[in-house]
Amino acid sequence: MRSYFMSIKTNDYRFLKNGKHHLILSGEVHYFRLPKDSWDQHLELAKSTGINTIATYVPWIIHEEIYRSYDFTHDFDLPFFLSLCKDKNLDVIIKPGPYIMAELKNEGLPYWLYEKYPEIIPNTWNKNKVTTPQVDYLHPQFLNEVKTWYNVLFDHIKDYMSPVIGIQLDNEVGMISWVSNQPELSLDITTSLKDKMPHIKDVYHPSTQESLIYHDTLKTLMRKRYEFYIQTLKSYFEDLGLSNMLYFINIHGTSAGRGKSFPIGISQLIDTYAKDNDILPGMDLYFGNIDLENFHDLYIVNSFVKSTVKDSKPYGTLELNVADGNFGDNLAIHNLPSALDFKIRFAIAQDQKFLNYYLLTAGINPKLKNPKKEDLNQRVAITGARHGFAAPIQTDFSLLYTFDILKNTTQMVQSFSSHLANMLEETDEIAACFMMDSYKTEYQMPNQDIIRQKNDNLSLHRNSVYWDTLLKQMLLLHYQFHSFWLENAEQIPSSIKLLMTNSSTFMSNANQTKFVNYLKSGGKIIFVGDLPEYNLIGDKDTTLIDYLNIKPIKKYFDWEDHLLTLTSDIKVQGQTEFRSFIAQSVETDQAPLFSHLITNEKIGVKSENYVWITSNYPGHLLYTKTILDHLQIKPKIFVQNQSGHLLTFKQSYDETSLYHLINLEHYPQSLKIYDHDFPLFDSNPVSINAQEALMLWTNIQINEELFIYSTAEIKSYTNDSYLISINQKNAYIKIKTHRSLTITDQINVIKRDHVYEITVVIKTDQVILNFA
Numbered sequence: 172m173r174s175y176f177m178s179i180k181t182n183d184y185r186f187l188k189n190g191k192h193h194l195i196l197s198g199e200v201h202y203f204r205l206p207k208d209s210w211d212q213h214l215e216l217a218k219s220t221g222i223n224t225i226a227t228y229v230p231w232i233i234h235e236e237i238y239r240s241y242d243f244t245h246d247f248d249l250p251f252f253l254s255l256c257k258d259k260n261l262d263v264i265i266k267p268g269p270y271i272m273a274e275l276k277n278e279g280l281p282y283w284l285y286e287k288y289p290e291i292i293p294n295t296w297n298k299n300k301v302t303t304p305q306v307d308y309l310h311p312q313f314l315n316e317v318k319t320w321y322n323v324l325f326d327h328i329k330d331y332m333s334p335v336i337g338i339q340l341d342n343e344v345g346m347i348s349w350v351s352n353q354p355e356l357s358l359d360i361t362t363s364l365k366d367k368m369p370h371i372k373d374v375y376h377p378s379t380q381e382s383l384i385y386h387d388t389l390k391t392l393m394r395k396r397y398e399f400y401i402q403t404l405k406s407y408f409e410d411l412g413l414s415n416m417l418y419f420i421n422i423h424g425t426s427a428g429r430g431k432s433f434p435i436g437i438s439q440l441i442d443t444y445a446k447d448n449d450i451l452p453g454m455d456l457y458f459g460n461i462d463l464e465n466f467h468d469l470y471i472v473n474s475f476v477k478s479t480v481k482d483s484k485p486y487g488t489l490e491l492n493v494a495d496g497n498f499g500d501n502l503a504i505h506n507l508p509s510a511l512d513f514k515i516r517f518a519i520a521q522d523q524k525f526l527n528y529y530l531l532t533a534g535i536n537p538k539l540k541n542p543k544k545e546d547l548n549q550r551v552a553i554t555g556a557r558h559g560f561a562a563p564i565q566t567d568f569s570l571l572y573t574f575d576i577l578k579n580t581t582q583m584v585q586s587f588s589s590h591l592a593n594m595l596e597e598t599d600e601i602a603a604c605f606m607m608d609s610y611k612t613e614y615q616m617p618n619q620d621i622i623r624q625k626n627d628n629l630s631l632h633r634n635s636v637y638w639d640t641l642l643k644q645m646l647l648l649h650y651q652f653h654s655f656w657l658e659n660a661e662q663i664p665s666s667i668k669l670l671m672t673n674s675s676t677f678m679s680n681a682n683q684t685k686f687v688n689y690l691k692s693g694g695k696i697i698f699v700g701d702l703p704e705y706n707l708i709g710d711k712d713t714t715l716i717d718y719l720n721i722k723p724i725k726k727y728f729d730w731e732d733h734l735l736t737l738t739s740d741i742k743v744q745g746q747t748e749f750r751s752f753i754a755q756s757v758e759t760d761q762a763p764l765f766s767h768l769i770t771n772e773k774i775g776v777k778s779e780n781y782v783w784i785t786s787n788y789p790g791h792l793l794y795t796k797t798i799l800d801h802l803q804i805k806p807k808i809f810v811q812n813q814s815g816h817l818l819t820f821k822q823s824y825d826e827t828s829l830y831h832l833i834n835l836e837h838y839p840q841s842l843k844i845y846d847h848d849f850p851l852f853d854s855n856p857v858s859i860n861a862q863e864a865l866m867l868w869t870n871i872q873i874n875e876e877l878f879i880y881s882t883a884e885i886k887s888y889t890n891d892s893y894l895i896s897i898n899q900k901n902a903y904i905k906i907k908t909h910r911s912l913t914i915t916d917q918i919n920v921i922k923r924d925h926v927y928e929i930t931v932v933i934k935t936d937q938v939i940l941n942f943a
Contacts, residue, residue, distance in 0.1 A: 177415035179262075179336050181451070183483045185592055186524050192592035195336075195487070195525035196581060197224035197264060201273070202252040203233050204534025204558055205566065207245055210252055213532050214259055216564050220574070221581035224336070225256050226489070226527045229267040230279050231320050232551060236540050238283040243327045246537065253331040264419070264527070266339040267324055269317050274552045277304045278347070282543070288312040293355035295348075296616060298375040305347040307357045308400040321407045329411075337417035339489060340404045343455065344397050345439040346423045349613040354393060363392050382622045383709040390611045398442035401450065418450045421489040422476065425457045430468030431634045434475055438610040441479055445659075448482050453489030453525065459496050459506050461513040463816060463835050467643040469514065471654075473521040475605045478654035487525030488518055494530065494561030495573050508576050509862040513833060515580050516864045520820040520831040522596050528577065533559030533566045579886075583866070586887040590871065594822035594829055599807055602655040603642055604672035608679055608707060609633040621709070628675045632700030635753070636787045637673035641699055644795040645671070649819050650806045657682055663689035669804045671697045674783075678703035683715040690718070690780060695802050698783040701726070701755055721776055721783070724756040727767075736768040743791050754786035764798075777801060809845040817859070819844065827871045832857065833864040839900075857882045858900035876942065879905040883931070883938075893940045895931075902931040902938075913941040 179188045179195075186193040198217045205213055217225065229249060235241055243249055256263050271279035284306075285292065292300055293307040306313050328335075348354050361374040367388050371377060377385035405418055420443050424436030433454075444450040454476055458469055480486045493511055496504040518526055536558050542549040552558055557566070563574040584591060610633065612626040645652060655667060663670060663685055670689065683703060690696060702723040706712040716722065729735045729752040737751045748768060756772035757763075764775030765786060776783040782802065788794045799805075808819045815836035822829045830851070834840055841858045844851045851869065859865055869880045873888055883902035886894045895902065906912075906927045914920055917938050921928040931938055 177336065177417070179417060181417075181484055184480075184485050184522060184524070184595065186485055192589055194584070194588040194592045195224050195262070196222045196585060196588070197226045197262075197525065197527040198222045198531035199226045199490070199527055199529040200532045201530070201534050201558075202227055202249065203230060203247055204536060205246065205532065206535075207248060207251070209566075209568075210255055212568060213564065214255055214261065216568065216570075217531055218259055218261060220528075220531075220578040221585040222261075222528070222531075223585070224262040224264060224527075226264040226266065226339075226529075227252070228271040228273050228279070228342075229265050229324060230271055230273070230275055230551070231268050232275055232277060232279050232281045233537070234324070235281055235320060238281075238287065241323055241327075250328050250331045253328060253334055257331070257334040261334060262336045263334045264337040264339060264417075265335055266342065267321065268341060269320065270342045270344075272342050274554045274558065276546075276551060276553060279342075280304060280306070284313070284316060288316070293357045294375065295353040295356055296375060298356075301348075301351070301353045301355065303347050303351045303353060305351070305353065305355060307355055308344075309357065309359060309396065309403075314403060317404070318407050322411070325408075325411045335416070337419055338408060338413070339419040339421060339453075340401050340450070342421060343423040343436075344401065344420070344443065345393065345613075346436070348393075349435065349439065352613075352615060352617075354389060354614045360389070360392055360396065364388060377616065377619075379619060379621055382616060382619050383625065383707070386614060386616070386622050387611070387708055389614060394439060394442045397440060398446065401443040402447070405447075405450070419453050419489060420444050420450050421453050421455050423455050425455065425468075425472075428457070428459045429465055430456075430458070430472040431638060433468075433472040434605065434607070434610040434633075435613050437475060437479060438607045439613060441607065445479055445481055448484065451484055451525075452476055452480060452486050453527070454487070455490040455529075456488050456514070457490070457492045458510075458514060459492075459504065460510045461517070466513075466818065466833075466835060467638070467646055469517050470521065470646060471603065471638065471642055473517065473523070474603060474652070474654040477522065478605050478656040479659070485524035487523040487527075489525075489527050490529035491515070491518065491526055493528040493563060493573060493577055495563075495571050497561045500557070500560040506573075507862060508572065509864070511573055511576050512580050513864055515577075515584065516831060516833065516866070519584060519591055519866075520596070520822065522594070522822070524592060528563075530559045530562045532564040533557065533562040535566055583884070583886050587885075590824075590827065591829075593824040594827075595824065596651070596653065597807075597821045597823045597828075598651045598653040600666060600668040601645075601650055601652040601804065602667045602670050603652050604670055605654045605656045606633075606672060606682060607656065607658050608682065609673055609675065625677055625709075628677060628701065631753070632675040633673045636784060637671070637699040640787060640790070641671060641697065641784070641795060644790075644792050646818060647816055648792055648796060648799070648806060649808045649810055650799075651808065651820055657685065660685070663694060665692060665694070667694065669695045669697065669802060672699070674698045674700040674703055676701045676703060677705050677707055677709075678712070678715070679707050680712050680714055683712065686715050687718045694780070695804070696781045697798065697802070698781065701785065702757065702783070719759075719776075719778075719781070719783075721757050721759040721761070724758055724772060727754040727756070728752070737765040737774055737786055737788075738768050739765050739788070739794070741794055741797055743789065743793065749789050751786050751788070757783070757785060807847055809848070811843040811845065812856070813842045814838075814840050817842070821846070828869045829871075830867045830869070831864070832859055832867065834859045834862060837861045839863075852880045852882050852903060853905065855882055855903040856901070858902075860898055860900065863898065874942075875908055875910055877907040879907060879926070881905075886937070891942055895938045895940060897931055897935050897938055899934045899936065901934075904929040904931075904940075906940075908942060910942040913943065
C-alpha cells in the first residue's frame with residue numbers, strides 16, 4: 172500500500188509546513204462548474220488574491236451519476252485540475268462527501284443510490300419515513316457504496332495527490348435532520364433507546380412522561396453515531412494510505428446572518444473532533460454585514476469552537492462567506508465593503524489558522540445525463556444554469572466589488588503570514604461559559620408540550636440577555652474574554668477570575684455542582700437567566716440556588732404582564748426606570764440587582780462574588796460596567812476618547828504584540844489606547860476611519876528593522892521598503908534600525924541612537940519607507 176508524505180503538520184494550535192509556521196489561506200473553486208479551458212485563468216485570479224490553497228467539492232452525483240459509470244473527463248477531469256494547482260504552487264483541500272450540499276440535488280448523492288437501496292431511507296417520528304435527502308449514515312449498503320466511491324475516486328487521482336494537504340469528511344453532518352426536525356430513528360438507535368429505556372412502549376413516539384429522558388438519551392446516541400460515522404469515513408481513506416493527511420469536519424449552524432443557533436451544530440459534532448487528534452474543526456460562517464447587531468455573534472461562535480479544541484489543535488473556517496449578499500440574483504442586498512474585511516480580521520484576531528473563502532468563483536451547473544421527468548431544470552443543482560451569483564470572481568472572469576477588498580486584506584495577511592501563524596490571543600482572565608447542555612435542542616417530538624417548554628426555556632436564556640446584552644457589551648467595553656466548555660472539565664479552573672454563564676430552569680446536577688465548588692473556591696460568576704429548579708430530565712434539583720440561599724418567586728413576561736417595568740440604582744439621563752420583556756423575581760437576603768416598579772419585588776441578585784441577572788436590561792454600557800465594577804473586574808485594554816463603538820483585540824508571541832481595532836461606526840474616531848494602564852504608541856493618538864479595521868504591530872522585527880510601533884497598518888514589505896497604509900489620516904511610526912531611512916516630504920523624522928520617530932505630515936493614502 173502506497174503511503175503519502177504530508178508537508179503540513181499541527182503543533183501547539185498552529186500549522187507547520189516544512190518546519191515553518193504556516194497559515195492556510197484557501198479559496199473555494201468548483202472545477203465541475205467551470206469549463207476546463209477556463210480553469211487556468213480562474214486559478215490565476217484566485218491566486219492573485221493572496222491565497223495559497225484551493226478547496227473544492229468532489230461530487231459523487233457528478234462523477235457517478237449513472238451506477239458504475241464513472242466520468243472524470245472534460246469538465247470533470249479532477250486529475251488535471253489537481254495538476255494545474257500543483258503547477259501554480261497551490262495546495263488543495265478536497266471535499267468528496269458523500270454529502271456535499273452546495274445546492275446540489277439530493278445534497279450531492281446520486282439518484283440511483285435511493286432507487287437501488289430504498290432501505291437506506293430511515294424512519295423518523297411515528298415511524299414515518301424522512302421527507303428529506305437524509306439517509307441512514309450507518310446503513311451497511313450506504314457505507315459499502317461510499318467506500319466504493321472513495322476507492323474509485325482515489326484510483327483516478329492517486330498519481331496527482333501531491334498538492335492535496337487535506338480532506339473534509341462529509342459535509343454538515345446532522346444538519347438535515349436538525350433543520351427538518353426528523354431524526355433518523357434507525358435500527359441501532361431504536362435498539363439503544365429500548366436498552367436504556369426498557370419500559371418504553373413506542374420508541375418512535377414516546378409518551379409525555381418519557382419525553383424528557385427520551386430526548387436527552389436520543390441526542391446523546393445521535394452524537395455517538397456521528398462520531399462513528401466520521402471515524403468510518405476516515406478509516407476508508409487511511410486504508411488507502413492517507414494516514415498522514417489533514418482531516419477536517421465542518422460545523423454548521425448560522426441562520427439569517429446570525430450565530431445564535433451555531434452552537435447547536437457544535438454540540439451535534441463535538442464527538443467527531445474533540446476526541447480525535449487528527450480531525451480539525453472548521454466552521455461554516457454565513458454572516459452578511461458585521462455591524463452593531465451581530466458582531467458579537469462572530470466573536471462568540473469563534474470562541475465557543477476554540478474552547479472545544481483539545482490537544483493544541485488548530486481550528487479555522489471551512490466556509491467563510493465572501494459573497495456580496497446577492498445570493499438570489501435578485502439585487503435584494505449588497506453587503507458593505509467592510510463586511511468581508513471584518514470577517515477575515517475576526518478570524519485572524521481569534522487565532523484561526525485556516526480560512527477558506529466560500530464561494531470564491533462562480534460557475535455553471537452542468538446538465539444531468541439522465542434527468543428525472545419531473546425535473547424542470549435538468550441540471551445538477553437547484554439554482555439553475557448559473558451558480559454563485561454573489562461570488563467575487565464570476566464565470567466570465569469579471570470581478571465583483573468584493574474582489575479588491577478580499578485581495579487587499581488577504582495579501583496583507585499573506586505578507587505577515589509567518590508572524591500571524593505564530594500569534595495567539597491574549598485574553599483577560601474572564602471566560603464565557605459554553606454550557607453545551609443548553610444547545611441540545613435540535614429535536615422536538617411534535618405535539619409534546621413538555622419538551623417544547625424545556626427547549627424554549629433553554630433557547631430563551633442562551634440567546635437573549637446572555638448573548639445579546641452581557642457578552643456583547645463586554646466586547647464593547649474592551650473585555651477580551653475566552654470561552655470555557657463547562658461539561659468537559661471536572662472543575663472550573665482558578666485561572667478564571669470571572670465566569671459568565673447563561674442559566675435556565677433546567678440545569679444538570681453536575682453543572683450546578685461545578686458552579687457551587689467554583690464559588691466556594693473564591694471564583695466570581697455572572698449568571699444570566701432563570702434560577703435552575705430541575706435537572707435535564709425534569710427531576711427536581713435546586714443544588715445551586717440552595718447553596719446561594721435564593722428562591723424563585725415569579726416569572727414575568729411582557730406579553731402577559733403588559734408594560735413590565737423595572738427600576739435600578741443606575742440612572743440613565745436622570746431616569747431609574749426601564750421597560751423589560753422578561754423578569755424573574757427572587758427571594759434572597761442579598762441586595763437586588765433591579766426591582767419591580769409596582770410590586771417592589773427583587774429582580775436578580777447582587778452579591779459579593781456573584782451577580783444573578785434574571786431580566787433583560789437596556790443597551791447602555793453603564794449597566795454592564797456597573798456590574799463589573801461591583802465585582803472589581805477590569806479589562807487589560809483601556810481606550811480613551813472614543814466617540815463611538817469600537818472593538819479591540821490583542822494577540823502576542825514572545826515580545827511581539829498585535830492590536831486589532833475595528834470601528835463599527837460610520838464615522839471616524841481618534842483615540843488613545845492603554846494596555847495594563849501603559850499608554851501605547853508613546854501616547855500618540857490612533858485615527859481610524861468609518862467602518863475601518865486596523866492591525867497595529869508593536870515590537871515586530873521585519874528584515875533589519877524593529878518596528879517599535881506604528882499607528883497605521885503596514886500593508887506589505889520588501890527587503891528594503893515598507894508600504895504603510897495611511898488612508899488620509901495622521902500616523903506615527905517608531906523604528907529601530909542600523910540602516911538609513913530615505914527622507915521624503917511626506918514625513919517628519921527625529922532620529923536618536925538608531926531610532927527613527929516618524930510623523931506622516933501629508934494626508935495621503937499610503938507612504939513607502941525606504942531603507943538602505
